[in-house]
Amino acid sequence: MKPVEKTLLIIGCCFAAVILVGVLALGVWLVSGPESGVKLGNEMDQYALDYMARHDMLKPGEEVLAYYDVTMAMDGTEAAILTSDRVIYHKEGNTTWITVQDIEDVRHRYETLIGDVIEIQSSSGRFMKIEIAPLNSGETFLRVLMSRWEKANE
Numbered sequence: 001m002k003p004v005e006k007t008l009l010i011i012g013c014c015f016a017a018v019i020l021v022g023v024l025a026l027g028v029w030l031v032s033g034p035e036s037g038v039k040l041g042n043e044m045d046q047y048a049l050d051y052m053a054r055h056d057m058l059k060p061g062e063e064v065l066a067y068y069d070v071t072m073a074m075d076g077t078e079a080a081i082l083t084s085d086r087v088i089y090h091k092e093g094n095t096t097w098i099t100v101q102d103i104e105d106v107r108h109r110y111e112t113l114i115g116d117v118i119e120i121q122s123s124s125g126r127f128m129k130i131e132i133a134p135l136n137s138g139e140t141f142l143r144v145l146m147s148r149w150e151k152a153n154e
Helices: 003-032 046-054 138-152
Strands: 064-069 078-083 086-091 094-099 103-111 115-122 127-132
Touching: 046 064, 046 078, 064 138, 078 138, 086 127, 094 115, 103 138, 115 138, 127 138
Parallel strands: none
Antiparallel strands: 064 078, 078 086, 086 094, 103 115, 115 127
């Protein structure tokens, strides 16, 4: 084998090793954090409860019914939250909500690459869109939302 070929082989092996280590590190990072997906009130992770408390996202007496952290890092900086009183969306430090009693319509569709898309319209004409990635239990969030909305309309 020529010296140039040996050098290229060594560089190629080093490059492959770096990529393998990177993929393994990413896998360990993803597995080591909280599990993603829709969480019901009894499944809430402490990081999410702490984040909501630090940002005064819940009103006194409000109970979390369903929670979905949109972020890959599972840090709460973008999340959809259904409480006993409101549907909340928090993103980039901004929190918007629609009270459950003010919901006029809920539409749902499933898109292959996006997942569950839930569109909520308030009686005042405001809209909110929640996207829940595939395999993250979007149907659970929708089911709890519909149940809460129906109960509020009784």
